[in-house]
Amino acid sequence: MKNAAIIIHGGCTSFDKGDKLESRHQAKQYSSMVYIIKKGWSYVESGKTAVYIAEKVVNILENDPSFNAGIGGALNQKKEVELDASIMDGTTLSCGAVSGIKDYKNPVSIAKKVMTDTKCVFLTGVGAQEFAKKEGFTKTPRKDFVTDYQLHWWNIIKKNTIEREKRMKGTVGVVVLDTHGNISAATSTGGMSYKMKGRIGDSPLIGCGTYADSRFGGVSLTGYGEQVIKTALARFTIDLIRFKNYSAQQAVEESIKELSLLENGKAGIISIDKNGKIGVFTNEKYVNHAYMSSSLKEPVVRFSIV
Numbered sequence: 001m002k003n004a005a006i007i008i009h010g011g012c013t014s015f016d017k018g019d020k021l022e023s024r025h026q027a028k029q030y031s032s033m034v035y036i037i038k039k040g041w042s043y044v045e046s047g048k049t050a051v052y053i054a055e056k057v058v059n060i061l062e063n064d065p066s067f068n069a070g071i072g073g074a075l076n077q078k079k080e081v082e083l084d085a086s087i088m089d090g091t092t093l094s095c096g097a098v099s100g101i102k103d104y105k106n107p108v109s110i111a112k113k114v115m116t117d118t119k120c121v122f123l124t125g126v127g128a129q130e131f132a133k134k135e136g137f138t139k140t141p142r143k144d145f146v147t148d149y150q151l152h153w154w155n156i157i158k159k160n161t162i163e164r165e166k167r168m169k170g171t172v173g174v175v176v177l178d179t180h181g182n183i184s185a186a187t188s189t190g191g192m193s194y195k196m197k198g199r200i201g202d203s204p205l206i207g208c209g210t211y212a213d214s215r216f217g218g219v220s221l222t223g224y225g226e227q228v229i230k231t232a233l234a235r236f237t238i239d240l241i242r243f244k245n246y247s248a249q250q251a252v253e254e255s256i257k258e259l260s261l262l263e264n265g266k267a268g269i270i271s272i273d274k275n276g277k278i279g280v281f282t283n284e285k286y287v288n289h290a291y292m293s294s295s296l297k298e299p300v301v302r303f304s305i306v
């Protein structure tokens, strides 16, 4: 199999290892990622297309309550879960996005439907929810989205702004280069913890949290969404691969450098270039990630980039 590759992320954090609840949570994420990267790679090996794999892998992450996406999404100031997602097919440059989803646990699949079945790229709020209903997506009761873990942190960060800065981030994402040479990227999130109701970050914005162009590479981000939007970082990364001939790793490192110029410019970024080379970098303590490619014998699963 030539040059195929897949990388996933489960958010970036600066959690303190002495924190027992957080350590347990991270251990759960770790074992989920071991399973999910293997599952994702089995799709690649069976010849599925990149966009199919991107959706299915993000669905598994969305259904896992230990990640800030789908079930287990972060709570906004009103204690609600509002979900955002995007997906891009790098071969056709088709893309789809949704935001403000409250009743459906797999927003990336709604985003994919927007991509394949409408002339739009982005549906938000009530319109996105009506579209999901019309397309036959099954509703999940709102209370089922709320996990004890997110409630615990909501109660703490409501009063403590230092903790709020530390705990704010999460998100899941994937980039795939399939066996046919197609690249796809997808990102799904509950957004920043304790965000304002109605706030939308970078994750559903094409060119910011997600981008893919099969001629060059694909990117998914996690981190401080407002700053990622200001730098249009996903597209910036692809442009480095395109115009400067950077490898995925060189491009993600340069992108984080660019983001670091902004106050609070903190993020984790994953990428695959057209040669199947992996890129992963963060200026946070950790970016939870896993990858596999045709040049590796076993998947790599790790939280720290070194």
Ligand code: ASP
Pocket: 011, 012, 168, 169, 170, 171, 189, 190, 191, 192, 200, 201, 202, 203, 209, 221, 222, 223, 224, 225, 226
């Ligand atoms: N980037 C996401 C947002 O700003 C949050 C995250 O990745 O943790 O909504």
